[in-house]
Amino acid sequence: MNSPFWSLVMRYFLEFFSMVPCAVLCFLPVQDRLRRKPLNLFLTGIPLSLLWAFAGGLVCADFGIPRDFWILPSFILFAVFFHRVCDLALWKPFSILLSVCAVFSCITNLTLFADALIDRTNTSGLFTLPGAGIHLLLSVLIVAIVWYPATHAAKWLVDDIEMAKTWYIFWVFPAAFFLLNRLIRPRYYETLYTNRVMKFYPILILALLTFLLLFYFMFYLMASEMNQNTRLLRENELLQLQSAQYRNLQRSIDETRIARHDLRQHLTVLSGYAANKDLDAISDYLASFRKHMMPEWLPSYCENQAVNAILSYYAQIAEKAGTALEIQAQMEKEIPVPEPEFCVLLGNLLENAVDACRENNESGAIKVHIRQTGTSLIAITVDNPCRKPPVLEGKRFLSTKHSGPGIGTQSIRLIAERHRGDARFEWKNGMFYASVILIPSAES
Incomplete structure (x- = not known):
């Protein structure tokens, strides 16, 4: 050649x-x-x-x-x-x-x-x-x-x-x-x-x-x-859903406060039974009270009342579902983001974790960590047991309650982006990890 x-x-x-x-x-x-x-x-x-x-x-x-x-x-x-x-x-x-x-x-x-x-x-x-x-x-x-x-x-x-x-x-x-x-x-x-x-x-x-x-x-x-x-x-759609969810949550919290306020009426009834020395009636009434009445006090997880109410509310729901919330919250009385938005974000995280445990009959505890660093940073992690991996479509998790992407995770991501933060979700070795970081601006 x-x-x-x-x-x-x-x-x-x-x-x-x-x-x-x-x-x-x-x-x-x-x-x-x-x-x-x-x-x-x-x-x-x-x-x-x-x-x-x-x-x-x-x-x-x-x-x-x-x-x-x-x-x-x-x-x-x-x-x-x-x-x-x-x-x-x-x-x-x-x-x-x-x-x-x-x-x-x-x-x-x-x-x-x-x-x-x-x-x-x-x-x-x-x-x-x-x-x-x-x-x-x-x-x-x-x-x-x-x-x-x-x-x-x-x-x-x-x-x-x-x-x-x-x-x-x-x-x-x-x-x-x-x-x-x-x-x-x-x-x-x-x-x-x-x-x-x-x-x-x-x-x-x-x-x-x-x-x-x-x-x-x-x-x-x-x-x-x-x-x-x-x-x-x-x-706009998610904001409407968030507002509705926040109103429902606030209604549940108000009902709890009303129940605590009405406690004195029950004490009046018990006092009447005690005056008549009717021990059987007292025993029956207390058994009925214990079954139907909400707890007369809320645990104190942090100084912010709204956040504390959210945590207490979902702790009670988790307990009824057969699991437990292990909560570590380091928060101040005033938070640097709008309180309704933060409560919706936290409520969505806890609701997703509790629902996953209830649907899969999980017995492990849900671990919640919240840490506020002054007015510059809020970090939240919610880890819950989940034997079945969630279904993904692209980068979005599909809802187990309806066809299409999960609204809760979308809402969490939007709120995080609105406050210059990030939201990440990961399933690994039978655990689902949700992490959110909020970096509030001066205007917030």
Whole structure:
């Protein structure tokens, strides 16, 4: 095999390897949704890509096979692999792949223009060696340019935009754009030298590339606006639910206070029985009282009365459900967040824990830790036994009471975000861990 053969192999190799940056760009928006570690994919993917490009160069150069016969089946295999390695529904990886291909079709057309300037007599259907080098350089350059948008804006779209109809429509434009770039690509370089085509062709390609990137940017802005509107609607619904829950909780607390206030009426009855020395009546009345009457005192867990009432209320419910609340609360009388919001957040955490223990017949204790650091931080953890792992849909827990995501966990997350904090939920080894941090602002 002579030097021209290896020169041809190198031309094929550079063209094939120019597609590796395209594959890298596909993985950037989904790096947190991969079923394998990104570093492992990179360390195995690059050597395999080199081997694939070199093998393709040898096969195509030796047997005179057009490059598309090597690229097309490889593209199909990559598309299947990309879908399998991503923890996403089919329509998202498909849209990402088409979007990247549309961008790189512009890069190929720009390279074709540069290659025509290098050798206008090239009719092999393959870039010259310098042209293939330019193709690889432009491919790496475009990945470097869009690296930040791909790892931030595009990543946000993949993670947060769950409306399938949006993605069903999105793929149409990049697919049409890719086909357009294929159609305007001249078969022979001499076509570019006809009339004034050479002057307008690069301007047309750059304009199309700019238009494509602007379309992606506009899609991001529209998706962001739609997501903001959806979030506001969801917040309003959750606020209404929170208000209703807080009113119900307040009603239960008021009933407890009324029961304590009415205790003196029971004492009057007992005094009458005692005056008549009717011990049997006293015994019967006390038995009935013990069965139906709420406790005449509330345990003191912290200095804040509302929080103490919430903790006492759910401690009583947990006890009736056959479990116990182990509470450690370090809170001041005044808390730096609105009291109704904090009570709703704490109530949701405790209600979820008690319900999980009741539904699964758990016997272990629910451990509650609350710590307030002045006006700068409030940390809450609620750990409860839970033998069955909760069902996840994306990043949201599904409710056991109705179809769809759990409202309580959504409410907790929203309140935490509103106070510059964070809420995390994790199931591990038969335990469910809920952790919330609130960082109140000065306005709170």
